Amino acid sequence: MSLLLTIIVLALLFDFINGFHDAANSIATIVSTKVLTPFQAVIWAAFFNFVAFFIAKYIIGDFGIANTVAKTVFPEFITLPVILSGIIAAIIWNLLTWWLGIPSSSSHTLIGGFAGAAIMAGGFSSIHSAIILMIAAFILLAPLIGMSVAFVLTLLTLQICKKMNPHKANNWFKHLQLVSSALFSIGHGLNDSQKVMGIIGAAVITAGASGIFDSMPASLEWMGLERIDNLNHMPAWIPVSCFTVIGLGTMSGGWKIVKTMGTRITKVTPLEGVVAETAGALTLYLTEYLKVPVSTTHTIAGAIIGVGATKRLSAVRWGITRQLILAWILTIPVSAALGAAIYSILSSHIPS
Structure with missing residues (x-):
C-alpha cells in the first residue's frame, strides 16, 4: 500500500511540475504583449485548466488521452516499480529542462x-x-499543424483587418487575447491532466489486481482507494485531483520558459498572440478528439513560429528553434534511459 501511495503522491507532484513547466504555453504571449501581468496571467490560465475537467467529464464524456497513456505498456508488464521508475525519471527530466529554461514536453x-x-x-x-x-x-506533427494553422489564420486576419485603424485594432486584439489564452488553457488542461490520470489509473488497476486493497487498513478507506478494472471506472478523486493540481502548478509560474516562448522565438504583437493561441488551441482540440497525447509546448511553439514566418522567415530566430527541436527529439530517449536506469536500481530493493 505504501508503494501505491508513493506513486500517487509523486504522480501529483509531476502534475504540479507539469503545470508550472507548461504555464508559459498559455501565458507567454499574453505576458509578452503586456495584456496581463504575470501574476494575473497565471491565475487566468489556472482557472481555465480546471474548467477543462468539467468539459472532459460532462461534455466530451470520457478521458480518452488517459486511456492512451495507460496503454503504452501492455497490462501484463505493468508493475508498481515500473510506474514508480517512470514517474521519477519524468520528474528529473522536467525539473532539469525547467531549470535550463528549455520548453520540452512533459507528455x-x-x-x-x-x-x-x-x-x-x-x-x-x-x-x-x-x-x-x-x-x-x-512530436513533429503537433508543431507542424500549429504552425500551418497559425500561418493561414495570420494571413486571413491581416486581410480582414487591413482597413482598420491600427491603434483600434491593437486594442481589440489585446482584449481578444483573454479569450484565446483561455481557449488554449482549456486545451492544456484537457491534454496534460489526463496523462497523469492514465498513470495513476494504471497504478490503481495494478494494485487492485495484486490484492493490495483486500488488506487495506480501515484508516485509509477515506481516501477512496478501491479496486478498478479499467480507467472508465476510475473513482472521481483521480480526475479531480489531477485537474486541480495542474491548475495549482500553473499558478506557480515558470518564468524562464515564459521568456523563451514569449520573446526569444519571435517578437509577438497582440494580433499575433491571438492567432498563435487560437491555432494552438485548435490543434489541441483536434488531438483530444483523436485521443493522442501531445505536447502543448510543441503546439504553441509551432504556432508562434507560424505567426513569425508570415512576416518573413528571418523574423523567426531559427537558432532558438533548432535548440527546441533538438530538446523535443531527445526527450523520449533520454527519459526512457532514465526510466530504465532507475528501474534497474529500484527493482533490486522493491518487489514487483
Whole structure:
C-alpha cells in the first residue's frame, strides 16, 4: 500500500511540475504583449485548466488521452516499480529542462520514462510500439499543424483587418487575447491532466489486481482507494485531483520558459498572440478528439513560429528553434534511459 501511495503522491507532484513547466504555453504571449501581468496571467490560465475537467467529464464524456497513456505498456508488464521508475525519471527530466529554461514536453517525458522502465523490466515486447510511434510522430506533427494553422489564420486576419485603424485594432486584439489564452488553457488542461490520470489509473488497476486493497487498513478507506478494472471506472478523486493540481502548478509560474516562448522565438504583437493561441488551441482540440497525447509546448511553439514566418522567415530566430527541436527529439530517449536506469536500481530493493 505504501508503494501505491508513493506513486500517487509523486504522480501529483509531476502534475504540479507539469503545470508550472507548461504555464508559459498559455501565458507567454499574453505576458509578452503586456495584456496581463504575470501574476494575473497565471491565475487566468489556472482557472481555465480546471474548467477543462468539467468539459472532459460532462461534455466530451470520457478521458480518452488517459486511456492512451495507460496503454503504452501492455497490462501484463505493468508493475508498481515500473510506474514508480517512470514517474521519477519524468520528474528529473522536467525539473532539469525547467531549470535550463528549455520548453520540452512533459507528455513525452512521462511516456518515455514509463516505456523505458517497462523495457528494462520485460524487454521491447512489453511496450505497445504502435501507440508509442504514433505519439512520437506528433512530436513533429503537433508543431507542424500549429504552425500551418497559425500561418493561414495570420494571413486571413491581416486581410480582414487591413482597413482598420491600427491603434483600434491593437486594442481589440489585446482584449481578444483573454479569450484565446483561455481557449488554449482549456486545451492544456484537457491534454496534460489526463496523462497523469492514465498513470495513476494504471497504478490503481495494478494494485487492485495484486490484492493490495483486500488488506487495506480501515484508516485509509477515506481516501477512496478501491479496486478498478479499467480507467472508465476510475473513482472521481483521480480526475479531480489531477485537474486541480495542474491548475495549482500553473499558478506557480515558470518564468524562464515564459521568456523563451514569449520573446526569444519571435517578437509577438497582440494580433499575433491571438492567432498563435487560437491555432494552438485548435490543434489541441483536434488531438483530444483523436485521443493522442501531445505536447502543448510543441503546439504553441509551432504556432508562434507560424505567426513569425508570415512576416518573413528571418523574423523567426531559427537558432532558438533548432535548440527546441533538438530538446523535443531527445526527450523520449533520454527519459526512457532514465526510466530504465532507475528501474534497474529500484527493482533490486522493491518487489514487483
